[in-house]
Amino acid sequence: MTADIAVTGLGMVTPAGLDTQSTWRAVCDGRPTAATADQLVGLPVDFCCSVPPFDAAQSLGRRTAYRLDRATQLVLMATEEALHDAALDSRTWDGARVGVVIGGGLNGAQTWETQYQRLRDSGPRHISPLLIPMISPSTPAGEVALAHQAHGPSLVTATACASGATAVVVARDLLRSGQCDIVITGGTEASNTPLIATGFAQLGALSTRCDDPAGASRPFDRARDGFVMAEAAAVLILERANEARARGRKPRALLAGCGSTTDAHHPTAPHPYGRGAKQALRAALAEAALSHQDVAHVNSHGTSTLRGDAVEAEAISTVLPSGPLVNSTKGVLGHSMAAAGAVEAALTVLSLQHSLVPPSANLDRPDPAFDLDFVTKVAAPRRLDAALSNSFGFGGHNVVLAFRTP
Structure with a gap:
């Protein structure tokens, strides 16, 4: 099936803000978000780009927020915005025709580290019974599908730092093949943790400008010395363009x-x-x-x-x-x-x-x-x-x- 594929909705949760407009404004202004992070103090690299504070219980509901790793929380928040932007209501759609493809990386990193610390300090009785679903690579896509009753294919792509883009490619293929009419796609990452930061530092991949975090990420500059870790989630809603227009939705692109x-x-x-x-x-x-x-x-x-x-x-x-x-x-x-x-x-x-x-x-x-x-x-x-x-x-x-x- 050949058809134009439309982007009809966007949702973003990034270090620049909890929505798409805040992120767009910050990148257009060129305002760096890197700063020293409390959880990294004392490490070789003690700064990163962090999502602004938010109340997960208020955004997602207390019980839902409690059972999810931060990476999954972020992508659920981005999905809500993207669906609203696309003027789609998951309570009324045919969920069998809706797919989910989310790019994942070091999913569950925060949960891995905090739960291991509990095991080491307090013993097995203090480990969450929700540990395994919280750290499973499939969880971000599964939870998006669960939240919006999307019964089509639900997939996670893992191609390292290209994972979010790979997810978009797979989502496009689901639409072109006719398996889906709507696909929720994007990527999520929340691994600004001591172990992951140390691992990247040991690899020599990170900037070491601890005295100037805001000036550390310098793409293509002659003084660049490595990347700055960040957390974020972004979601794009993809549909076949003719079907989007038929429901009165002009594609963004x-x-x-x-x-x-x-x-x-x-x-x-x-x-x-x-x-x-x-x-x-x-x-x-x-x-x-x-x-x-x-x-x-x-x-x-x-x-x-x-x-x-x-x-x-x-x-x-x-x-x-x-x-x-x-x-x-x-x-x-x-x-x-x-x-x-x-x-x-x-x-x-x-x-x-x-x-x-x-x-x-x-x-x-x-x-x-x-x-x-x-x-x-x-x-x-x-x-x-x-x-x-x-x-x-x-x-x-x-x-x-x-x-x-x-």
Whole structure:
């Protein structure tokens, strides 16, 4: 089944705010959110980007909030906003035709660590009987389905930092195959914990600017020294465009093409010449029937790592020589890993809608090796008919999403 796939709703919970509008405003203003975190004090890297405080019991109900890990709480909150934005009511839809695909990463990290601490300090009687469902990788998708009586396929994708983008690709496939009429898709991550932060620090992946957290995430800057951990969730509602219009809903944007490849090169490092990234870019363009000249904007993966940014910059300049506007919103939001691809897909949709490309925060001195048209300091107004969102992950996962205006 071939059909235009529409994005009809967005929901976001990020370090910049508990809704889509707050996040969009912060990234357009270029306001970094990284700060020292109480739970990380005393560690080699003691800062991250955290979601603002919220009352999970009030948002989700006390009993529901109590039995869920933070990552699942975040994605449920984002789903509520996305469904409202799409003007969909799960109490009235045919749940058999609704699917859920959520990108997951280190799901349950917070629960793992707190429950192990209880076991060590107080013994097995103090372990929650809900431990296993709280940490199960399948739980975020299952809980979204449960909350909204979605009886179609319910899946979790795990492609490291590309997981949220991979979820969007799978959701698109469910619509094109005719298995679903509506798919709730996105990604979630909540692993700003001592063990995970230490693990990334030991790997040498994190910025060590403990004296300047707000200036630590510096994608494509010559002084970049690693990424900043973040938590977030983002949800996109996908439907076939003709069916969305038939119910009176104008698409925010169309998902025109997707490219997915694997480097098969190294457990954590990208292919040195960006082979897989370039293949994914070309595949997304081909499926969307776009030339490089049609693409006015690339929301890059841009994590602020030395090697990752260099490989991505070379891939973009090679495949898109026409010079689209390039940004990275991780200077503001940090790197939310499994959620990042969904967050950035949503922001790319908003850029198309508003004809505006947010700036890359902290990109004060672009690396002279990169031949790209970076947006810095202030948001750039620009007519945007088509844009790409890049996501790359450990294990060599490469996903590129191509969006265009309806």
